[in-house]
Amino acid sequence: xxxxxxxxxxxxxxxxxxxxxxxxxxxxxxxxxxxxxxxxxxxxxxxxxxxxxxxxxxxxxxxxxxxxxxxxxxxxxxxxxxxxxxxxxxxxxxxxxxxxxxxxxxxxxxxxxxxxxxxxxxxxxxxxxxxxxxxxxxxxxxxxxxxxxxxxxxxxxxxxxxxxxxxxxxxxxxxxxxxxxxxxxxxxxxxxxxxxxxxxxxxxxxxxxxxxxxxxxxxxxxxxxxxxxxxxxxxxxxxxxxxxxxxxxxxxxxxxxxxxxxxxxxxxxxxxxxxxxxxxxxxxxxxxxxxxxxxxxxxxxxxxxxxxxxxxxxxx
Numbered sequence: 001x002x003x004x005x006x007x008x009x010x011x012x013x014x015x016x017x018x019x020x021x022x023x024x025x026x027x028x029x030x031x032x033x034x035x036x037x038x039x040x041x042x043x044x045x046x047x048x049x050x051x052x053x054x055x056x057x058x059x060x061x062x063x064x065x066x067x068x069x070x071x072x073x074x075x076x077x078x079x080x081x082x083x084x085x086x087x088x089x090x091x092x093x094x095x096x097x098x099x100x101x102x103x104x105x106x107x108x109x110x111x112x113x114x115x116x117x118x119x120x121x122x123x124x125x126x127x128x129x130x131x132x133x134x135x136x137x138x139x140x141x142x143x144x145x146x147x148x149x150x151x152x153x154x155x156x157x158x159x160x161x162x163x164x165x166x167x168x169x170x171x172x173x174x175x176x177x178x179x180x181x182x183x184x185x186x187x188x189x190x191x192x193x194x195x196x197x198x199x200x201x202x203x204x205x206x207x208x209x210x211x212x213x214x215x216x217x218x219x220x221x222x223x224x225x226x227x228x229x230x231x232x233x234x235x236x237x238x239x240x241x242x243x244x245x246x247x248x249x250x251x252x253x254x255x256x257x258x259x260x261x262x263x264x265x266x267x268x269x270x271x272x273x274x275x276x277x278x279x280x281x282x283x284x285x286x287x288x289x290x291x292x293x294x295x296x297x298x299x300x301x302x303x304x305x306x307x308x309x310x311x312x313x314x315x316x
Contacts, residue, residue, distance in 0.1 A: 002121050004039065006037060006038065009153045011036075012108070012109075012149055014029050015028040015281070016218045016236070024164060025215050027148070029148055030176070030309050031156040031158075032178065032310055033307055035098065040118055041093075045088070048092065050093050051072075096109075103189075103272060107138060107149075109153045116130045131147075156314075158172060178307045180280070181257045181282070183253040183280065195249070210246065213243055217236050231267060231285075237268030238269070241270035249275030257304075260300050
């Protein structure tokens with residue numbers, strides 16, 4: 001038994017297949033090297049959680065802090081309670097270098113890291129146990145979550161996922177250079193999923209055709225990753241973005257950042273996640289090109305950073 005522990009979990013991006021995955025299509029996800037780190041320290045008799053966006057204290061079921069903080073922190077508190085082996089007080093300090101609320105899986109990474117940090121006070125947990133508990137907690141935030149964000153954050157690397165087949169690791173040792181840009185536009189994942197659902201209901205046959213295209217893109221992308229064909233991967237990202245634009249989930253600022261990326265050497269660029277703003281990802285041929293794309297986006301007035309695939313996942 002320890003008095004203090006620290007664990008971290010990475011952010012994620014969806015390289016291919018967002019939205020269509022809701023209806024059974026595959027998607028490709030990747031963990032990226034931005035992390036949330038949770039330090040847990042036994043102290044007192046209450047559960048205190050402090051982060052850059054919220055803080056508060058739970059004593060039993062009562063909460064001391066703002067309503068907004070409680071909404072953010074209660075899923076984390078529930079996840080902590082689900083793995084505690086005794087009644088005790090713990091103080092959690094959450095540090096993040098993942099931009100919040102733009103579709104990079106910050107809530108999933110928080111759930112993974114806080115579950116792991118709690119477990120580590122008692123014994124070293126299996127990653128699958130942490131993942132399962134984190135998924136339960138994240139579903140208090142995103143009710144219809146597939147669990148994919150928590151899975152990729154726990155296990156890292158690149159994953160091929162579908163509802164029917166679950167997760168399979170994509171084998172690739174080659175570097176993939178990504179630039180992630182923030183549109184500055186917050187979105188509601190639920191609202192965007194509902195808008196796509198309405199589109200599907202209006203034209204089932206047309207949407208089925210888009211599903212076929214998206215499935216084909218995802219299959220080709222997996223092969224391109226495994227064969228380290230970054231040029232082909234970039235072309236497929238551009239094709240995926242065209243489909244996302246057709247279902248109405250892109251945004252004029254996302255389109256602008258995609259255009260800046262492509263004009264400054266990106267092999268491909270697209271929104272990642274729900275869309276409607278959020279984040280844009282651009283694929284670069286190497287580290288130098290990645291830096292040039294990030295600088296160009298920053299000069300256009302938006303935040304951007306370089307990222308690489310995180311192959312470690314949860315670090316205990």
